[in-house]
Amino acid sequence: MEEALKIPNHVGIIVDGNGRWGTEKGLSRSKGHEAGFINLQKLTAYMFKRGVSYISAYLFSTENFKRSQKEVDFIMNLLTGKLKEILAFCHEEKIHVYFSGRETGLSSKVIKAMKQIEAETKTYENKYFNICFNYGGHAEIVDATKKIVEDVQNKKLDIGTLDEKLYEKYLYHKLPPVDLLIRTSGEMRISNFMLWQCSYAEFYFPKVYFPDFDDKAFEEALREYNQRNRRFGGVNNDQKSN
Numbered sequence: 529m530e531e532a533l534k535i536p537n538h539v540g541i542i543v544d545g546n547g548r549w550g551t552e553k554g555l556s557r558s559k560g561h562e563a564g565f566i567n568l569q570k571l572t573a574y575m576f577k578r579g580v581s582y583i584s585a586y587l588f589s590t591e592n593f594k595r596s597q598k599e600v601d602f603i604m605n606l607l608t609g610k611l612k613e614i615l616a617f618c619h620e621e622k623i624h625v626y627f628s629g630r631e632t633g634l635s636s637k638v639i640k641a642m643k644q645i646e647a648e649t650k651t652y653e654n655k656y657f658n659i660c661f662n663y664g665g666h667a668e669i670v671d672a673t674k675k676i677v678e679d680v681q682n683k684k685l686d687i688g689t690l691d692e693k694l695y696e697k698y699l700y701h702k703l704p705p706v707d708l709l710i711r712t713s714g715e716m717r718i719s720n721f722m723l724w725q726c727s728y729a730e731f732y733f734p735k736v737y738f739p740d741f742d743d744k745a746f747e748e749a750l751r752e753y754n755q756r757n758r759r760f761g762g763v764n765n766d767q768k769s770n
């Protein structure tokens with residue numbers, strides 16, 4: 529039976545450790561990426577089933593172009609080569625997919641696949657899957673700022689009215705804040721992931737590599753999340769203020 533736990537509305541996942549998973553098994557880094565891709569489907573289906581409404585997964589950063597052409601190509605081909613499988617999964621689970629990131633640097637084939645997935649799933653509600661691909665938190669903030677400047681120049685926006693709420697409308701997508709951020713593989717950093725949206729996220733850094741982060745591991749993350757005391761800058765009610 530499922531434990532009665534408070535479920536985060538938006539879970540961020542920094543998918544990490546795929547390469548090490550492969551090499552430590554005497555396989556290739558590519559095999560690790562493939563295993564990560566398979567696990568991502570299983571895990572997202574489970575998380576949505578558990579009541580999570582938004583999932584943001586970091587799959588390729590603006591900095592990941594520093595890797596070998598072979599590895600970059602392999603990751604890109606996962607998206608285009610498995611397009612049918614991805615679409616079938618999204619339709620079966622009724623998942624609304626968004627992509628966040630820059631188009632610059634991506635091939636027209638990859639961009640076409642991303643647009644097709646978004647277009648085919650845009651009417652689904654309740655389960656929202658934001659895929660961060662060629663994504664950088666800095667890039668997202670710079671891109672939002674450029675759109676704001678453009679609107680100010682075109683007299684569509686009065687700069688005096690700009691506040692945090694309005695700024696958010698210029699980000700890649702309208703998403704609620706990240707409540708729980710999971711990064712697998714034991715690394716304890718956010719590597720440019722959703723800097724704006726993670727301002728009050730609870731961080732969780734399990735040691736396992738992503739391909740091994742299964743349903744049970746997610747339940748453990750939920751248990752830990754339920755132990756956290758989220759104050760958002762306030763004070764607990766049971767605290768006396770002298």
Ligand code: IPE
Binds near residue numbers: 546548592603
């Ligand atoms: C997958 O994990 C995430 C991507 C950046 C594509 P890695 O490829 O970073 O795996 P490790 O960290 O090298 O093991």
Ligand code: IPE
Binds near residue numbers: 542543587588589592
């Ligand atoms: C972060 O992982 C990017 C993604 C998960 C897509 P990396 O493996 O690229 O991050 P660093 O280099 O260890 O910080």
Ligand code: MG
Binds near residue numbers: 544545546
């Ligand atoms: Mg890594």
